[in-house]
Amino acid sequence: MTLVSLPHQAQHPPLPRHMIVCGDDALAERLGAELRDLYRAQVTIVVPPMRVAAEPQVGNGGRVRAAALLSRLQAAMNRAVPSPTASPAGEPPRVMEAALLDEETLTEAGVAEADALALVHDDDETNIRAALAARRLNPRLRLVIRLYDRRLGQHLAQLLDQAAALASPGLDPETLDTSTTVLSDADTAAPALAGTAVAGTSKVIQADGLLLRAVERNPPGRGTVARTGLCTLALLSATTNDPAGAEGSDSSGQDGPLLLPDDRTVGAATGRGTVVLDTVAPAGPALPPRRLTARGLPLGSLFSRRLRWSLAGLAVCVLGLALATWATTERHPLGAAYITLLDLFAIDDPAIGEPAARQILQLLTGLAGLLLLPVLLAAVLEALGTFRTATALRRPPRGLSGHVVLLGLGKVGTRVLARLHELGIPVVCVEENPDARGIPLARRLHVPTILGDVRDEGVLEAAKVQRAHALLALTSHDTTNLEAALYARSVKPNLRVSLRLYDDAFATAVYRTLRAAHPRALTRSRSVTTLAAPAFAGAMMGRQILGAIPVERRVLLFAVLDVAGHSPLEGRTIAESFRPGSWRVIAVDSTAPGERRPDLAASPQEDSPAAPPGLIWDLHPGYVLRPTDRVVLAATRHGLAELLASQSDTRATR
Structure with a gap:
């Protein structure tokens, strides 16, 4: 596919930005690479010191993980030797070691002059303490915080934004480009992980007030346009029907998936499936956890x-x-x-x-x-025995079949369990730790749960994997997920399998091997950090990211942008603003700027109860985008970075 350049398109490099990432796991590494490679920003990564990770303590798995992260970052710095004339994008990230994220550490990292700070530690309390300290040091700082507790995150964002406004009373709100965004990697990845395990289930992005569904369609015939939904989001890989083919990649080869193709490319494609935007509808408010179950025992x-x-x-x-x-x-x-x-x-x-x-x-x-x-x-x-065991975990029923076996009830597994329960899909959970985060949810939802190590003999049989429809391996250990998938395939060769794997090369090799050995069974490998990093990076650049949809091993982002300042959008029609392979406008906010809901990711009941939804999805190709418009667009990671670069060039010329 040939990318068509729009006339008068700005191609200058963006203004340098200083971004700080504080974390202790793979998300920090992925986020730093995203900011450096796509947005050409100067990145400082603050990680726990390796000597702390080496202390012999019980339960120091997180510290050992942080040490591995620091080793990878230092190796990347040693490999990258920038030239004297290198651009900011070619410079390796600056890596700092700090045991505590206090004001002294943040000051040394340069938070007073930084544009944005991402706090992605796995511990919510650590992120909250650092966020409060950073807001005191720099009221104009854009904060992106990783929190699992969504309700706490909403209150924290309001508090920090209010503190920033009070600390800078004399500045214009437009000049004060500050915001607080609270995200959860588990919420970002849960819809995609749940969708890969269920036949016919769409890839879903849910952001309270907005629900987007992307559905895979069969390969279109020659001369036909597979536009059964609002628009075509992607052409699937040409190796989809090849048992030894890789499940896409981030490369732009002909065999890889084509994101955001035009109608001519879709019509000329044969033997390749499509991903279309099929449904766009408002989503109701989430029910309280106690309403998910019956009030009494039947x-x-x-x-x-x-x-x-x-x-x-x-x-x-x-x-x-x-x-x-x-x-x-x-x-x-x-x-x-x-x-x-x-x-x-x-x-x-x-x-x-x-x-x-x-x-x-x-x-x-x-x-x-x-x-x-x-x-x-x-x-x-x-009756006494029933009430005594009402709070105990259920065992799988004797005649259960066609269910999903979910391995791991950590942060991600808990969110996936809630999503599968909302879809009405029977689930059997397997968890080794009786105090895991998702155990109370499984008990409250009366979901059958097996306590035991999936690598032990008889555990998967107790979950009735031989009668299951799909297996979701979502533990935090790649080898455990792989071992469980291989054993489950030996019991049931045609079982659907979705693996949570961190390393992309390892995931591709596993995918190709399993697909070659079992060509009639569906195999998927997913990385939570790969799905979450684009959303965190977009939020650090000031963009409201509604979510991400995986297309094989690539990611398609859905973002909210103001047209003003973006030369590829401002003053152009919907058809002219479409950049194949980069971005596509899919909705326009029809409400007046003063009456718009500030956050499309919030439910209408929480944000502005009286304001009806103002998004128009059936767009006329000849509609001219005005500077006052706000649009929802689907974009690749490179496309979104290019749009942000165009906005920086516009500000520089002014």
Whole structure:
């Protein structure tokens, strides 16, 4: 595919930016590379020191991980030898070691003059402390914080933005380019991970008030345009039908996926599937966790089936005896029922001297009362046992099949479990740690859960993987995920498998091998950091990122931009603004600038209850984009970086 350049397109390098990334895991490394390679920014990465990681302590897995991160960053610096005339993009990142993210450390990192700061430590408290200190040192700093608790993140963002506004009362709000963005890597990756495990489930981006669905379509025929949705987002890899083919790559070869192609390219493609934007709809507010389950235990869970049949049989017998008493005596129906109950509980006087029918009925009723006592005792014992085990984890039902086996209930696994439960998909979880983050959610949702190591014999069999529809291996260890996937494939060769793997080269090799060995089974390898890093980088550049959709091993971003200052968009029609392979405008905000919701990622109920959605998705190709417009566009990582560069050039010329 040939990229078409728009006329009068600015191609100058952007103004240098100083970005600071503080983290202790792979996300910090990915984010630093994203900022340096795509946005040509000067990056400072602050990581825990290696000597702290080497201390012999129990449970220091996070510190050992930080040491590995520091070693990789130092190796990258040693390999990169910039020339005296190198641009800022060619300079390796500056790496700092710091045990604490206090004001002294942030000052040494240059937070007073920095444009943005990303706090991506795996510990929420560490990120919050550093964010408060950074806001005091530089009120104009753009903050991007990684937090798992979404409600806490909303309150923290409001607090920090308010503190920035009060600290700079004399500055123009347009000049004060400051904001606080709270993101979660688990929320970013969960829709894609859940979608890869379920047949027919769309790739989904959910940002409270906005729901985007991207669906894979069958390969189109020659001369036809596969535009069944609002637009075509991508052409899948040409090696899709090749068992030994790689699942795409970040390279731009002919065999890789083509992101944001034009209609002519889609129509000329044969044997290649497409990814189309199929549904755009507002999403309702998330339900509280307690509303995801029933308010009480159902009768079927409280009493066993045999006990229910016994109680029903005794009730029928008592009803028959009451009718017989009414028929053989001249009593009122209510009186006959009352006499029958007295005989049932052995409270009535013996029927001496009364007719034989009355005496026989009394004996039969007494016998029914004797049978009722053990049944009532069994009901009480079963009810007590049910209530005692109501808070315990459920075991997989005996006849369960067609479910998804989810390995790992950490941060990512918990979000994926919640998403699968919302979709109504049966899930069986496997977790080694009984105190894992997702165990309370699994207990509250009554999801069957197996406590044990997936590498132990019999654990996957207990999860009934031989009857499962898909396997999601989301533990934090690549080798554990791979071992579980290989064993599951040996039990069920056609099982759908989705692996969480960190290293791209390792993931590609695993994908190709599994696909060659099992060509009829779906295999996917996903990296949480690969999905999350573009969203964090876009937020650091001041762009509102709604989410990311994986297309094989590449990522397509959905961002919100103001048209003003972007020369490739301002004053151009929708058709002219489309850059194949880079970006495409998919929606325009029709509301007036003063009435717009400030955050499209927030639900309308939280942001502005009275403001209806103002996004127009069915765009006319001849509509001219005005400087006051705000648009939602789909862009590649390079395309979004190029748009930001054009905005920097416009500001520089002014």
